[in-house]
Amino acid sequence: MAFESLSDKFQNIFANLKKKGKLNEQDVKLAMREVKLALLEADVNFKVVKRFINDIKERAVGQEVMESLTPGQHVIKIVNEELIKLMGEEKVDLTTSSEPPTIYMMVGLQGAGKTTTTAKLAGMLKKNGKKPLLAACDIYRPAAIKQLQVVGEQVGVPVFTMGDKNKPVNIAKAAIEAAKSNGQNVVIVDTAGRLHIDQDMMDELIEVKEEIRPQEVLLVVDAMTGQDAVNVAENFNEKIGIDGVILTKLDGDTRGGSALSVRAVTDKPIKFACIGEKLTDIEVFHPERMASRILG
Numbered sequence: 516m517a518f519e520s521l522s523d524k525f526q527n528i529f530a531n532l533k534k535k536g537k538l539n540e541q542d543v544k545l546a547m548r549e550v551k552l553a554l555l556e557a558d559v560n561f562k563v564v565k566r567f568i569n570d571i572k573e574r575a576v577g578q579e580v581m582e583s584l585t586p587g588q589h590v591i592k593i594v595n596e597e598l599i600k601l602m603g604e605e606k607v608d609l610t611t612s613s614e615p616p617t618i619y620m621m622v623g624l625q626g627a628g629k630t631t632t633t634a635k636l637a638g639m640l641k642k643n644g645k646k647p648l649l650a651a652c653d654i655y656r657p658a659a660i661k662q663l664q665v666v667g668e669q670v671g672v673p674v675f676t677m678g679d680k681n682k683p684v685n686i687a688k689a690a691i692e693a694a695k696s697n698g699q700n701v702v703i704v705d706t707a708g709r710l711h712i713d714q715d716m717m718d719e720l721i722e723v724k725e726e727i728r729p730q731e732v733l734l735v736v737d738a739m740t741g742q743d744a745v746n747v748a749e750n751f752n753e754k755i756g757i758d759g760v761i762l763t764k765l766d767g768d769t770r771g772g773s774a775l776s777v778r779a780v781t782d783k784p785i786k787f788a789c790i791g792e793k794l795t796d797i798e799v800f801h802p803e804r805m806a807s808r809i810l811g
């Protein structure tokens with residue numbers, strides 16, 4: 516599971532703090548140094564770590580903590596609160612358009628898990644009583660359309676395709692029209708990813724976004740890629756504007772850094788976490804739960 520190593524380190528650091536009983540400023544400083552190293556090793560963005568540690572130090576060396584009967588516990592509580600803050604405080608739900616269908620546009624680099632996540636999201640929305648339609652707009656990757664059809668079928672959600680000879684923007688628009696006539700109230704648009712960010716991809720995504728005006732642009736990023744995932748998020752956010760992030764592969768031995776820095780860097784919420792290859796392996800991202808997972 517993600518965060519295992521970070522979690523182990525935190526537990527050691529805090530066990531030592533708790534053992535000490537009374538703490539002085541130096542104890543807190545030393546512990547924070549260790550927390551800082553653990554976060555950097557987990558591939559959390561350097562600037563984010565720095566700010567995080569400073570915030571904790573400021574609170575932890577205060578009178579209230581130093582004079583409390585269990586200062587170690589107090590410091591841990593502060594770390595927990597700051598971790599939650601770092602990841603966005605509260606969960607952020609998907610918003611729904613007042614005029615159906617609600618359109619969600621999925622974007623991301625190839626291999627991030629976009630197609631799988633599109634189906635996971637559709638399955639989840641269906642379970643919540645929505646009637647989704649998937650739009651196959653990745654016309655470049657061989658077999659992308661077929662893959663979407665396969666996973667769509669697995670979650671029992673129809674897939675709209677027009678093959679690979681039409682422009683993605685036209686496929687998306689036709690899918691929205693089809694949804695309107697069939698009473699489907701959600702359209703999830705699967706767009707093309709590339710191996711790396713390039714101008715052509717961005718131009719196409721901008722064109723699709725401008726034409727279909729999605730309720731939300733959701734960026735799928737691979738948590739295993741650590742700070743790269745955060746850079747990708749920053750880039751997509753600057754170029755096309757995103758409304759939320761979906762982190763995939765949090766089940767792997769990812770060091771978890773992206774979960775801890777993507778929000779702080781982009782100021783966009785992480786909305787879902789994907790935790791496996793099965794199409795049910797998706798959950799709403801709860802900063803609080805993630806923090807307790809990390810603190811163990």
Ligand code: GDP
Nearest residue numbers: 625626627628629630631763764789790791792
């Ligand atoms: P796309 O190129 O972005 O559309 O990526 P795909 O949806 O084809 O996914 C790429 C690979 O990542 C596939 O083998 C998926 O099964 C796998 N994958 C996607 N999400 C997860 C996840 O949350 N956990 C794990 N372990 N694998 C995932």
